[in-house]
Amino acid sequence: DGGITQSPKYLFRKEGQNVTLSCEQNLNHDAMYWYRQDPGQGLRLIYYSQIVNDFQKGDIAEGYSVSREKKESFPLTVTSAQKNPTAFYLCAASGGRNQPQHFGDGTRLSIL
Amino acid sequence: AQSVTQPDIHITVSEGASLELRCNYSYGATPYLFWYVQSPGQGLQLLLKYFSGDTLVQGIKGFEAEFKRSQSSFNLRKPSVHWSDAAEYFCAVDTNAGKSTFGDGTTLTVKP
Numbered sequence: 001d002g003g004i005t006q007s008p009k010y011l012f013r014k015e016g017q018n019v020t021l022s023c024e025q026n027l028n029h030d031a032m033y034w035y036r037q038d039p040g041q042g043l044r045l046i047y048y049s050q051i052v053n054d055f056q057k058g059d060i061a062e063g064y065s066v067s068r069e070k071k072e073s074f075p076l077t078v079t080s081a082q083k084n085p086t087a088f089y090l091c092a093a094s095g096g097r098n099q100p101q102h103f104g105d106g107t108r109l110s111i112l
Numbered sequence: 113a114q115s116v117t118q119p120d121i122h123i124t125v126s127e128g129a130s131l132e133l134r135c136n137y138s139y140g141a142t143p144y145l146f147w148y149v150q151s152p153g154q155g156l157q158l159l160l161k162y163f164s165g166d167t168l169v170q171g172i173k174g175f176e177a178e179f180k181r182s183q184s185s186f187n188l189r190k191p192s193v194h195w196s197d198a199a200e201y202f203c204a205v206d207t208n209a210g211k212s213t214f215g216d217g218t219t220l221t222v223k224p
Contacts, residue, residue: 101212
């Protein structure tokens with residue numbers, strides 16, 4: 001089946017540690033996105049990429065980093081600079097501007 | 113800048129009753145509008161989209177939405193709600209910058 005695969009489903013981070021969330025797609029979509037979801041706050045855009053080897057900051061990029069070396073992959077690193085990383089993280093892909101987004105099932109990150 | 117408002121944080125309806133979820137947007141040009149649904153612990157699934165043409169659009173699971181330019185609204189409706197419709201619903205507007213702005217969501221509870 002075509003879709004977005006996020007892994008792991010649950011992730012735990014120690015203080016001062018960087019962690020990387022995986023997002024892979026087999027939809028052949030150019031655009032990919034990372035969102036953070038907190039209760040009652042909807043989805044907030046962290047980073048997005050419209051083409052390989054290029055990405056832009058979203059609304060809450062501080063403390064996060066991404067790479068887009070391959071069309072199908074868009075990993076998100078939560079760095080130690082992100083002081084409140086506990087959240088549900090969603091990855092999405094779309095066929096381009098004004099197209100709907102297809103979402104993965106998310107990764108829930110918690111702090112030990 | 114574009115924005116999306118979902119005025120109702122939480123709505124409760126009885127099974128079999130009709131449903132309307134409100135969405136108001138602010139965007140200077142022709143909007144591209146979407147409704148998504150999210151079950152707990154999962155990603156978002158597209159219900160329907162409006163790009164142009166007929167202002168009443170049909171979606172999956174028996175949902176429909178009506179675009180009203182004069183009211184800057186894109187309300188989601190369903191004539192008869194099923195218990196399986198209990199979820200969180202998000203309205204989104206797409207910009208020509210290649211990214212969407214999401215509302216904060218409306219949580220739907222269905223009473224038996």
